[in-house]
Amino acid sequence: MQLAAIVVSLVISVIGFGLLGRTAVYIYQFVKLGQSTAPGVRSNEPLERTRNLFREFLGHTRLARKGKRWIGAMHWVVMVGFGLLFFTLVTAYGQLFSADFAIPLIGRWWPFEFVTEVISFVMILAIAALIGIRLRNRPAGAGSKEKGKRSRFFGSTMWQAYFVEGVILGIGLCIMLLRGFEGALGGHLSYSAHYPVSYPLVHAFDGMSRGSLENWIYAIAAVKIVISMAWAITIGLNSTMSVAWHRFLAFPNIWFKKKADGGTALGALSPMASGGVPIDFEDPAEDARFGVGAVEDFTWKGLLDFSTCTECGRCQDQCPAWNTDKPLSPKLLMLALRDHSAAKAPYLFAGGGKDLEGNEKLAEEKWLSLPDMVRAEAERPLIGTAEENGVIDPDILWSCTTCGACVEQCPVDIEHVDHIVDMRRYQVMIESSFPSEAGTMLKNLEKAQNPWGMQPKKRTEWIQELDFEVPVFGETLEDISEVEYLYWVGCAGSLEDRAKKTTKAFAELLHIAGVKFAVLGGMESCTGDPARRLGNEFLFQMLGQGNVEMLNEVFGEDTPREKRKIVATCPHCFNSLANEYPQLGGEYDVIHHTQLLDTLVSEGKLTPVTPIDQNITYHDPCYLGRHNKVYTPPREIIAKVPGLKNTEMHRCKEKGFCCGAGGARMWMEERIGKRINVERVDEALSTNPDVISTACPYCLVMLGDSITARKQAGEVPESMEVVDVAQLLLTSVKPAPASSAEPAAANA
Structure with a gap:
């Protein structure tokens, strides 16, 4: 038993670590194929970047959000367990040779054993719960309520996620079994901090012969190693298996994020650059690249973003385009770019795609030596219809409102909006290809x-x-x-x-x-x-x-x-x-x-005195809220107006839903799916408001258009209005009309 365990474990370990290391080097070299960024832009303030990395990593700040804190907590346990329990893998290798092996110095130290057991046990519970959540929310199948596209896992590679979760569950169970056999082998029959969770197993295995206990330890240690190496081999053979690779890639992706202070990549768009040098629009270089017209035009951070996507679907879940049946899913967009860039990588490694001539840059003999599938991928247009064999359909590109919900929700700091705008830049400035009605606006x-x-x-x-x-x-x-x-x-x-x-x-x-x-x-x-x-x-x-x-x-x-x-x-x-x-x-x-x-109002220079006895619901403008983190002032104003009762919509603040006007969508027709402003007004009306309030002229117009249409259909009363917070405040600051008991807030 012992010899077989040693041979199998060592052989599979050589293969596993070899493939894992080879693919890690490959991913690093692949990311380097991307365009340069401006010097220092991604590496300024290294101490602050490092502090933010630890904040996001240890605090799980991007996952532990209101409404999903339990999921964030469970993922935190799994994440910590993945790193901390590496020591148990080291122990397993030692146990192949000696059943009572322990890591020197710390192996028998009670705090180490206590933490190992508690983390292992909680990790088993957490991963089981996460598997249950994934099963319950899968796109289709018994018990899933046929969520289809409304599942955040729609389009995710489910077998990969189940495989990773199964590996974690298997490792956790192996650790607990090993702890039980270790305790029985050592005769630890009295409860102690060394075996706080596995104590019942220690008693269950008591009475077995020493030889049997040792053989079980050899066997389970080998199983633990085989499970771990099966994971290493699988991801080593799948460089695009980002549901697993994000465990490593998330760290550099977070560290190199656009804002050193840890803020999301919202607010300002990145300046347009070519080869890491900002473009001088008065005298651009002859070889300057305007936007992204091919996958190799993305910066290295873009390629790292695509490779880091966890396929969790949080971006998809919040996207206003996806939720109104547009073809844009931020997750599926990142996955399409990831898979295309990976398939095109051999062409890029061969020297192709380095200038505007495309294939002509690559010597004919090199081009012909590439596999047919690689050449076919290299010839695909980045943006194109299905008939054109495009990677990204134009309807996907132009559905984006740049609301930033995807960037706000992403747990690994992918910069979706910047990538979308970069592709739009090429389409507009080089291809002159964009929705016709937007041409009038320009x-x-x-x-x-x-x-x-x-x-x-x-x-x-x-x-x-x-x-x-x-x-x-x-x-x-x-x-x-x-x-x-x-x-x-x-x-x-x-x-x-x-x-x-x-x-x-x-x-x-x-x-x-x-x-x-x-x-x-x-x-x-x-x-x-x-x-x-x-x-x-x-x-x-x-x-x-x-x-x-x-x-x-x-x-x-x-x-x-x-x-x-x-x-x-x-x-x-x-x-x-x-x-x-x-x-x-x-x-x-x-x-x-x-x-x-x-x-x-706080300084007493404006005093709301006239009551406004109305129910309202406040709509967060995306470019005020998510892009600039201004959530409190409008609500404080509303709270200080006597009589006003604000009922929050289900999607509000960081999870606010777009009105549909951002990203220049205000000047483009919505021809696909449900209109975004109609979806938002549906949600607003579910709070039974007398008035809908906002703090943006774009939102005022978009939501107002939907309300006007409903008035014409007789679905809402004529008194229903969409008004700015300033209009509400002015109505309350001014004395009430003597002839009217109720002020007309909408006419302020």
Whole structure:
């Protein structure tokens, strides 16, 4: 028995460790095939990156979230057990030669044995529970309630997950059996901290002969090693088995994330670069790559992202496109890119795909020497329809609203939005291929600097509807230092009728509070957000550079950042001004209007006194919430308005559901599946509100359109409105009309 156990274990170990090491080197070399990133961008602040890695790893901060904390806790136990119980594998190798082997110094130390047993036992319970959760939530089958595409595991390679979970369960059971036989062999029949969990097994095995106990130890130690090496061999033969490889790849993927402070890759998009060098759009290099047109155009971090995907489906579960039957699943997108890049890897290793000539870069003899499947994969277009044999269908690419739910939910910090926008950039700037209706928006931005194509003089028409003066820089105000804030009204706030209600309400609140502010009027241009999210980086650069030059001149070149105060009512403008304009040389102190209003209420400069006896539900704008972590101020304002009762929707805050307008989707038709704004309004109406509130003009329009359609169908009362938080606050700050018992919040 002992000899057989030794031979089998050592042979399979040589194979297992050999394959595991070979594939680890291969993955490293494969990731290096990606394009360079700008020097220091992924490795700045190493101490902070290391601290964040430990926070995410030990604290499981991306998994231990509200609603899934038990799942996070169970995964934490399995994760810790995977590392800590490596020592039990070392012990198993020693037990092949001596049944009573223990690791020197610590092997018989009671804290080590205590922790080993407790972790092993809890790990068995945890992995059994996780297997149960996977079975219950599998896409189809008895007991799964036929979840289909609504299962977050839809599209995941289920056998791989079950295999990994089965391995962990098997190892845990082997450890407990070995502990029982070890205790019986050593005669430890009295309960102690050395055998806190396996004590019943020790008693069960008591009475067996020493020879039998030793043979059982040899056998189970060999089984434990075989199970472990079966796992090593399996993943060693499957470099794309990321459900297993993420146990190693997650560490560098988290360490090299975009933000050194540990924040998600949301807010600002990464600057457009080629070969790790930012593109000079005034004089781009002849060989500059504009976006991602082939898998080798992704950076090494992109290739690492694809290889790290755990197939957990949390991104898919939260994606507004997927939940409304669009073809986009962030998970399936990452898996498609992972599998394509792996299949194309031999071509890339041979030297192909290094420049815009593609196959011509590879010598003909090398090209012909590649397997047919590799050549076929190398010739596939990255973006293309099924008829074109494309890797990613265009409908997948253009379904994204860039809401960031996928990035927010990903436990291993994959940067889905940046990758999607990079592919859009190539399609727009090189292929000129994008939804036709978006072309009108781009032309309007080029000609009139706003998506609607209206004349700049219309940007101040809303001021004429107020009964107080609003200073306009360059017209009625010459020195911006005379006011505290520059109010960036934005295109929607200036030109869209529903959004103008928010603009006027906010301006009136600032006037009541005695806050000095000014607007730019016709000097404002679109910040470029819709152009950038669509993929037209050149147009964003043009609009952004123009605004930065104008703002720097308005504030004065020598004015410090803390005195360049800007307030914006549009989260998209807010995000561009605060997070993206620093890339263009524009450093400003930018806040959202709900943040300023919350401060003014707290300071007593605005006092809500008039009750609003209404039930409301607040919708989190994606670019205010997930992208910029502003969740509390709007809710604090609502809480301070007498009479208002806010009922949260099921999907709120970090899990908020998009209105459907982001990513330039506001200017594209939804032809596939259910409209996202209709889905969101369905959820809002489930809370039985009188009013739906938000803090974004895009959301105001999208949700308002759905409510208008329902009014026409007679599904909601005519009094139902979608209003900004500022409108609600203004209604409460102003005295109640003498002739009306209930204020009309929507008409503020």
